[in-house]
Amino acid sequence: MKVIKNIGIYTCVAVLVIWSLFPFFQMVSASLAGARLPDELGLPDTLTVDNFKKVLFQESPPILFFLGNSIIFALLASVASLVISLPAAYSFSRSNSRGLGVLFYVFLIFRMIPWITLSLPIFFLMSKLGLIGGKGLSLVYTFLFTSFGVWLMKGFFDMIAPELEESALVDGASRFQAFIKIILPLSVPGMVVTGAFVFLFSYIEYMYALILSTQNSVTISVRLAGYATEGRYFYREMTASALISVIPMILLFSYLQKHLTRGLSWGAFK
Amino acid sequence: MEKRFYVIMCLPAILLVFVFMGYLLCHCFYLSFRAYSPLEGIDRFIGFGNYTRILKDKVFVEAILRNIVYALLVVGANLLLGMGMAILINKGFKGEKIVRMILIMPMVCMPTVAGAVWVMVYNQEFGVVNHFLSLLGLERQMFLGLSKYAFYAVILTDIWGWTPFMFLILLTGLQSLPREPFEAARIDGASSWRTFWCITLPLLKPVTAIAIIVKLIDTFRTFDYIWVMTSGGPGNSSQIISTVTYRIAFQHFRYGLGSAMSIIALLFGLLLFILFVKVRGK
Numbered sequence: 017m018k019v020i021k022n023i024g025i026y027t028c029v030a031v032l033v034i035w036s037l038f039p040f041f042q043m044v045s046a047s048l049a050g051a052r053l054p055d056e057l058g059l060p061d062t063l064t065v066d067n068f069k070k071v072l073f074q075e076s077p078p079i080l081f082f083l084g085n086s087i088i089f090a091l092l093a094s095v096a097s098l099v100i101s102l103p104a105a106y107s108f109s110r111s112n113s114r115g116l117g118v119l120f121y122v123f124l125i126f127r128m129i130p131w132i133t134l135s136l137p138i139f140f141l142m143s144k145l146g147l148i149g150g151k152g153l154s155l156v157y158t159f160l161f162t163s164f165g166v167w168l169m170k171g172f173f174d175m176i177a178p179e180l181e182e183s184a185l186v187d188g189a190s191r192f193q194a195f196i197k198i199i200l201p202l203s204v205p206g207m208v209v210t211g212a213f214v215f216l217f218s219y220i221e222y223m224y225a226l227i228l229s230t231q232n233s234v235t236i237s238v239r240l241a242g243y244a245t246e247g248r249y250f251y252r253e254m255t256a257s258a259l260i261s262v263i264p265m266i267l268l269f270s271y272l273q274k275h276l277t278r279g280l281s282w283g284a285f286k
Numbered sequence: 287m288e289k290r291f292y293v294i295m296c297l298p299a300i301l302l303v304f305v306f307m308g309y310l311l312c313h314c315f316y317l318s319f320r321a322y323s324p325l326e327g328i329d330r331f332i333g334f335g336n337y338t339r340i341l342k343d344k345v346f347v348e349a350i351l352r353n354i355v356y357a358l359l360v361v362g363a364n365l366l367l368g369m370g371m372a373i374l375i376n377k378g379f380k381g382e383k384i385v386r387m388i389l390i391m392p393m394v395c396m397p398t399v400a401g402a403v404w405v406m407v408y409n410q411e412f413g414v415v416n417h418f419l420s421l422l423g424l425e426r427q428m429f430l431g432l433s434k435y436a437f438y439a440v441i442l443t444d445i446w447g448w449t450p451f452m453f454l455i456l457l458t459g460l461q462s463l464p465r466e467p468f469e470a471a472r473i474d475g476a477s478s479w480r481t482f483w484c485i486t487l488p489l490l491k492p493v494t495a496i497a498i499i500v501k502l503i504d505t506f507r508t509f510d511y512i513w514v515m516t517s518g519g520p521g522n523s524s525q526i527i528s529t530v531t532y533r534i535a536f537q538h539f540r541y542g543l544g545s546a547m548s549i550i551a552l553l554f555g556l557l558l559f560i561l562f563v564k565v566r567g568k
Contacts, residue, residue: 022379100299123299126304130506135535136548162302162303220397220398222398222509223509258402258403269394
């Protein structure tokens with residue numbers, strides 16, 4: 017009976033693994049293709065790393081330029097939104113005021129506004145302020161994800177017992193000192209997870225990157241979409257670039273896997 | 287004294303989000319009541335003109351209906367598949383950590399990348415899907431080129447891409463359930479199906495509800511997959527709210543109309559939020 021159960025489990029696992037990975041397999045085989053694109057399932061006739069070389073060194077601008085843009089904007093957004101949302105999340109967590117309670121709910125509503133609604137006004141506002149391009153995009157991402165940061169970090173702060181600060185306050189510390197010296201060090205896992213999610217969302221974002229792009233600030237997501245033009249799909253370059261672009265995210269998430277599940281449970285269950 | 291401290295701490299976030307958001311919303315609202323097309327030099331107040339025009343426009347109305355279908359199909363599949371994955375991983379087996387990482391990978395892959403790769407996957411000549419069709423003796427199809435298939439092809443891609451999100455949330459939920467009810471059920475001799483249906487599911491309801499609502503709202507925002515794979519085509523067969531709005535606003539430069547469409551999309555979001563509050567209240 018146990019054997020049948022095990023076979024059942026491993027079969028399901030195999031199916032799910034194949035389902036999750038097969039597009040990646042196609043990506044890898046197309047990126048290694050030479051003159052002829054791979055024939056369906058198999059690897060291509062001629063294996064070559066030329067596509068990677070082309071995309072990394074020969075194209076102008078090279079892929080690392082776009083990658084760099086994406087990473088910089090995502091990093092700016094995740095740091096900025098963390099800095100802004102941490103104090104607010106702490107206040108929502110510790111304060112007993114009903115007014116702030118209502119405000120927190122309103123933050124949740126903002127998280128739910130469809131982005132397309134804001135796209136035109138943002139485009140107009142950014143043009144008027146002269147903030148098209150990288151600066152504008154980072155600002156927009158910060159703005160879009162701060163409500164997410166507030167929501168998630170409040171959950172983390174709620175997990176930390178208030179008694180810890182109380183004892184510090186009794187000893188004469190100010191609220192602010194208690195926050196900085198006690199709460200923040202304890203919530204490093206939560207901060208890391210929140211920052212990682214904001215980084216992910218900013219990195220993969222496409223619509224605003226497209227709307228606000230200038231020549232110098234094209235992100236990797238826009239660049240990749242550009243390989244799939246109306247007339248032709250440049251499969252080799254596209255898949256080579258795509259594989260390179262996935263690397264930072266894989267590194268980030270495999271490093272964070274330990275934190276991730278714990279983090280989600282703290283945030284989602286309040 | 288303390289209250290002042292809290293308020294000050296909140297200020298940057300509140301300023302950034304509320305003020306920014308408030309201004310943007312007002313601007314959007316304002317535009318939606320005007321005909322504004324700078325390229326043609328049009329700029330005048332037309333009251334509800336945009337709204338009536340949109341609600342009478344076949345393409346937009348179809349896009350709304352299609353968006354609803356999109357949302358239901360995607361979230362439904364996310365739920366089923368994600369729950370399956372979560373239960374499987376929760377059972378525990380050798381190598382589960384690696385499998386968990388593998389299952390997350392589609393989410394980590396950019397929608398633009400995933401969309402482009404799935405274009406390859408659906409390709410008539412060398413895509414995987416058609417390869418299997420030909421093995422089964424069926425005719426190869428141009429999935430993204432035919433109006434009857436394109437929309438559903440993108441739905442499948444979306445399911446592939448975002449099920450890991452639902453999976454992670456459900457898995458976390460499963461792993462934080464208390465042991466006692468399950469012990470009691472086991473002692474009483476309940477079958478695993480019964481246990482799942484009568485104990486697991488009801489206990490998971492709060493989290494599942496949140497995940498569903500969040501995901502539903504996300505599908506009304508969705509843009510990337512469809513735009514990269516079909517741009518709303520062929521014809522208008524895969525247009526959804528965000529693609530129609532994008533096309534009108536950023537390709538035809540009719541900003542008044544585009545803003546009105548956005549406001550309608552917002553109303554959907556609000557509707558879903560009210561649902562969210564009601565469900566959470568339970």
